[in-house]
Amino acid sequence: MPENRFTNRVVFVTGGTSGLGADTCELFIAEGAKVFVTDLLERDILQRLGHENAHFQQCDISSVSQCENAIKACIERFGRLDVLFHNGARLADLATVVDHDVETFDSVVKTNLYGLFYLARAAIPQMQKQGKGAIVTTASTAGLFGDYGLASYSAAKAGTVNLTRTMALDHAREGIRINCVCPGYMVTPMTDGFRAEQHVHEALLESIPMNRGADPKEIGRAVLFLASDDASFITGQALVIDGGWTAASGCPNFPKLFGKAKL
Template sequence: MRFQDKAALITGGASGIGAATARLMVAEGARVVVADLNETAGHALVGDLGADRAEFLRCDVGEREQVEAMVKAAHKRFGRLDILFNNAGIGCFGETPDLDPEVWAKVIAIDLNSVFYACRIAIPLMRQAGGGVIINTASISGLAGDYGFTAYNAAKGAVINYTRALAIDHAKDNIRVNALCPGLIDTPLTAVAKQMAGVLDVWLDAIPMKRAGTPEEMAKVVAFLASDDASYVTGTIMVADGGKTAATGQPDLKRFMTSA
């Protein structure tokens, strides 16, 4: 029960990593506000979690006014805000010459600006309460480039360094800030790409653990970072990717060696 008497706000909380985190935090005593664009999934999740433990808020995190209202409403709902999990995100395919600037702006707004909008309102509230915890979902796509994922790479890379800047600025306020960098996780976000012919085999082969991660595995990492178990952890970029980024990408020569 690491989150007894704690209140959390989770963006992108209706699905995947966010929903698994909401379930785990509630199971460990938290009250959560689930913020998402997807009202059907959000209401269904909150129905499961119980109205006394959870509330759904519709919010487009790419819109500054909506994010500001979301943070204030979440704080008001449970009278406190101990944990902010900035997790909502979208991907988009497109090499630079072909990428519509409006699409670029949308990805940056949802994946990056949203984190700033939420932190800008949440930090003074946390500071006033004596502290808090912020976790930002970045990605291993913020650590290196993916072919054709320019806007996503740019946004997630910025989330990583913004996390470090937040962590050092607000250590004095007793606010810890860390980032999660998932590798390939089984969620609706990756479902379409994995269905392309041959993609899943190549993708899994590049992961030393030879499998995708689950939302529940990510939720456990987030819960650690959000809990007092991580009381001396701030400014960390926590990679959870089955070993993917530990490899250089050079081939496993052993596979090509004959036994003779």
């Protein structure tokens, strides 16, 4: 039985028509929210969510004017803004810094980091007027540790974690809580490439203590928790949800290598 933690609340979502974003929109609607869904593409999201409690607007989060217009449109349409779930992001092809072209680096950082700055800047004044609000951002374990070949993505996600913390400090006294989730490996279109080659996927699963990727709803439920009053004393936190991935130091699984354990 879903709870109704978001009745009469308005949630603005970026990257909301695929993967984690779309699944989390469903969870918010199931708990009574009105959801203003944004993304680059519509992808039939309103067929999935229904027209009654959801509205779609195209928004490129690397554009300051599109971010500002979308927040304005959300407030005009639904009369308020309670939750910003900033989730849209892109990956670049795996490359070292030397091989990473400058335009791609710029684009990834603009999309994955600047978008948060643009949207928070536009959304927080409305939350200040309402005397309350919650922002949840999607960072990544890649924002907490280095990952091979992911220079622009990791840099932007690390920026997301620390921008989240800093904004949380700045607005804590106004009743606005700001947190991020840091997923490990999730099974979404973004990671199709890792499943396309069997040896890559096997190595990926082997590195995760729970030996599987997350269903996006497993992350979405944490997003709802952080956005809800259940998390009323939690702000400035980066919640890692990774099946145990980052509990390891990176050293090999010696018991397994020595044949001493079924790990």
